[in-house]
Amino acid sequence: MIYLDVSAAVHRRAGLGRYAESLARALVAQPINQLPLAFFYNRERGVRPLSGLAHVPTRTVALGYKPWRMLVWLGQLARVGFDHLLPDAELFHATEHLLLPLRTIPTVLTVHDLIFRHLPAHHKPLNRWYLNLTVPLYCRRADRIIAISECTRRDLIAAYGLPPRKITVIYEAADPRFRPQPPETVAAVRARYGLPDRYLIFVGTIEPRKNLARLLAAFEAVHAERLSDGLVIVGRRGWLYDDFFGRLEQSPARDAVLFPGYVPDEDLPALYAGAQALVFPSLYEGFGLPVLEAMACGTPVVCSNISSIPEVGGDAALYFDPTDTEALTEAIHTVLSDTGLHGEMRGRGLAQAARFSWRRAAEATAQVYRTLTSRSNNYIMPIRR
Numbered sequence: 001m002i003y004l005d006v007s008a009a010v011h012r013r014a015g016l017g018r019y020a021e022s023l024a025r026a027l028v029a030q031p032i033n034q035l036p037l038a039f040f041y042n043r044e045r046g047v048r049p050l051s052g053l054a055h056v057p058t059r060t061v062a063l064g065y066k067p068w069r070m071l072v073w074l075g076q077l078a079r080v081g082f083d084h085l086l087p088d089a090e091l092f093h094a095t096e097h098l099l100l101p102l103r104t105i106p107t108v109l110t111v112h113d114l115i116f117r118h119l120p121a122h123h124k125p126l127n128r129w130y131l132n133l134t135v136p137l138y139c140r141r142a143d144r145i146i147a148i149s150e151c152t153r154r155d156l157i158a159a160y161g162l163p164p165r166k167i168t169v170i171y172e173a174a175d176p177r178f179r180p181q182p183p184e185t186v187a188a189v190r191a192r193y194g195l196p197d198r199y200l201i202f203v204g205t206i207e208p209r210k211n212l213a214r215l216l217a218a219f220e221a222v223h224a225e226r227l228s229d230g231l232v233i234v235g236r237r238g239w240l241y242d243d244f245f246g247r248l249e250q251s252p253a254r255d256a257v258l259f260p261g262y263v264p265d266e267d268l269p270a271l272y273a274g275a276q277a278l279v280f281p282s283l284y285e286g287f288g289l290p291v292l293e294a295m296a297c298g299t300p301v302v303c304s305n306i307s308s309i310p311e312v313g314g315d316a317a318l319y320f321d322p323t324d325t326e327a328l329t330e331a332i333h334t335v336l337s338d339t340g341l342h343g344e345m346r347g348r349g350l351a352q353a354a355r356f357s358w359r360r361a362a363e364a365t366a367q368v369y370r371t372l373t374s375r376s377n378n379y380i381m382p383i384r385r
Contacts, residue, residue, distance in 0.1 A: 001036050001057065001090060002035050002036060002037050002089075002091045002369055002373075003039070003040045003059070003089050004020075004024055004038070004039055004095065005020070005041065005094050005095050005100075006020045006021065006024050006040070006041050007040075007042045007096070008096045009024065009050055010047040010049060011041075011042075011047055011065075013096075014204075014236070015287075015289055016095070016096045018172075019095060019110070019112070020095040021050060022173070023095065023361065023365065024039065026358035027362045028053060028056060029362075030359065030362060035373075037056060038057040038059065038088075039056050039059075040059050040085075041058070042062070042065070042068045043061065044065060061085065069098060069130075072099070073130075076141060080101060081101055081103035082100045083105055085100070086100075086102070089102075090105070091106045091107070091108065091373055093108040094107065094110065094138070094142070095110050096112070097109075097111065097131070097134065097135050097138060098134075098138070099138035099141060099142055106143045106144075107141070108144045108146060108368055109138055109139065109146070111135070111146070111156060111286075112148055113148075113155070114155045114286075116131040116132065116135075117132075118307075119208075119209055121208075122208040122283075123239075124239055136159075139156065139160050139162060140162075144168065144368050144371065144372060145162070145168070146168055146169075146170050146365065146368060147170075148170065148172055148286055148287045149171065149286060149287050150308070151286070151307050151308035151311060152287075153169050168364070168368055170361050170364045171311075172287050172292070174289070174293045174353055176358075178268075178269050178272065178296040178353075179297060180298040181273040181274075186273050186274040189271060193260045193267075194258075195230060195232060195258065195274070196229035198228050198229045199228060199230035199275055199276060200219065200228050200231050200232070200277055200278075201232045201234065201271060201272060201275035201277075201279070202215060202231070202233050202234065202235070202279055202280065203268070203280075203293070203294075204234075204282070205236060205238035206235055206238055206241045207238035207240060208244075209284060211281040211322050212244050212281075213243065213244050214323075214325045216247060216248060216251055217325050218329040218332055219253060219256075219257070220252060221333075222329065222332050223253045224252075224253075225333075227333065227337065228336060229256060230257070230258050231258065232258045233257065233259050234263050234268070272297040272299045273297040276336055277299060277300040277332065278290060278291070278299050278301045278303075279303070280304065281303070281322045282303075282307075282322065283306070283322050283323075285307050286308055288303070288308055289312075291303055291309060291317065292312055295317075296353035298346045298349065300335050301317040301345070302319075302331045302335055305319035305321060312356075314348075315352075316349045317349075
């Protein structure tokens, strides 16, 4: 069995969860070269299996979030194998930064980003300490690493001196549900959430790295010019967000900044499609999935010009320096005031999003699996460090 860790998906952990669930569904949809797939996850209280995938063989543990992560880390430090949890495993794929200590089972680790190294002040001290201790250890212990962008691959090599041949870049993609929406669907969803006809949208966790204070300042300017009637922020509260909400309380546009709360997956495409533009001012990303999701829905994208984001947006986005509020304001103003550019960006965005697919990601991931299992002619027995 090839065991895929879907813990982040069943726990609904934002971008990590989207990655795990989308990859799981893509691998199940197209079994490749008879690689049998099974799921593994930490069965915390209240989690539910992935819908429609109950037929996939599954093994679980039942510990709290923090105790389980601590146990895995201590197991790695003590070189205590957890192989007994997966007695029929040929390979284990960790889809987030948590690699089981396995002694005889080959392992694949997906690394999404090293943001905690680039922006340490934007992490809580304890979380930063934990990541600095665990991520390099897991990267050394994994037999193969999947990086979700060339940016992340470069970061891994520079930070930890990993051999380039150990790392394979496999891009994410927008889920197929992200596509242009019928006008009546957009209108119904807009009414359900009480949104104005003209609004900008941001999708992501509310935390310092997302640069929402500068986004708010830029929105105040375009709102004052009556170019947009609302800024819709879709995402849960993460950490270190008090400064942003304090700034929002003092904003002249505070009544036009809307927080729809939890948005089910089936409503998000219409929220994208109804927006004037997605504005994504993040200071660093391992990938930047909202950029692709918005493009797939036909929505123009205004986004940062740093880290992995240009890899994702290609020539379809309008870029700006995320540390420059004036540049951000000007970029939004350009998209909202130039109707010709708006239509051009819609077409380019649809074409750019089509270059990424979970089918291709699943095929590339299965190829990584084959290099580590006896089903491959290139099989190499992993060396346990």
